[in-house]
Amino acid sequence: MVTDETRTRPTLRFKGRSFLALVLAPEAPLEDWFTDLDVLAERSPGFFAGRPVILDVAAVTLEKAELTKLIADLSERNVRVMAIEGAEPQMLGLGLPPPLTSNRPDSEVEVPDLSPDEPPPPPPKPSTLFVETTVRSGQTVMHSHGDVTVLGAIGSGAEVISGGSIYTFGALRGRAIAGTTGDIDARIVCRKLEAELVSIDGFYKTADDMDSALRGRPVQIWLEGDAIKMAALD
DSSP states (O other), rough: OOOHHHHHHHOOOOOOOOOOOOEEOSSHHHHHHHHHHHHHHHHHTTTTTTEEEEEEOOOOOHHHHHHHHHHHHHHHTTTOEEESSOOOOOOTTTTTTOSEEEEEOOOGGGOOOTTTTOOOOOOOOOEEEEEOOOOOTOOOOEESSSEEEEEBBBBBEEEEEEESSSEEEEOOOOOEEOOTTTTTTTTTTEEEEESSSSETTTTTEEEGGGGGTTTOOOEEEEETTEEEEEOOOO
């Protein structure tokens, strides 16, 4: 029943928002994949803490019970899966994260009416985010549409995430994650390498994997195929 009171109540408001999420793509055999994941977690504690994670299971063949166990095993490692990609619809349901895309028919989605004279808006232009101070322990700087330049240092336990390259005029002691939007040409450049972890386009190196001869020196880091490459600048 519609009353005067219900008519005067404010309508529901919805807001669209974009954000960066990590995508985990398990590979067979899962035992080996979990071993690698545990090594990463041990070398960089808190790497997944508070981060949205999308689970892409397109590369593995799983039954629903196996998918449920996979998510439970990730949860035990403090990896919280917010959505699933690459799974058959019958594998999902109550108690599991939702699929990444909606299965609703197109008629239920409101699409802006764009005439031929009104092309869709262009994607955001790449820009550079300048951080004029040190990124301190526990802080995260995130910029998905371009490079990040830090005029100070990136402290231990701090994190800089960039869609493009990352340039640090001070020491890099925390985590630098570049090329998150698929930019394979992204680079990480720092004045003093003491990083916990560096990553470009999903490929990473932890401190234990880095050449000890490069520690404490100006270094540039780039992606070559599926391998992270590092070289001194002095």
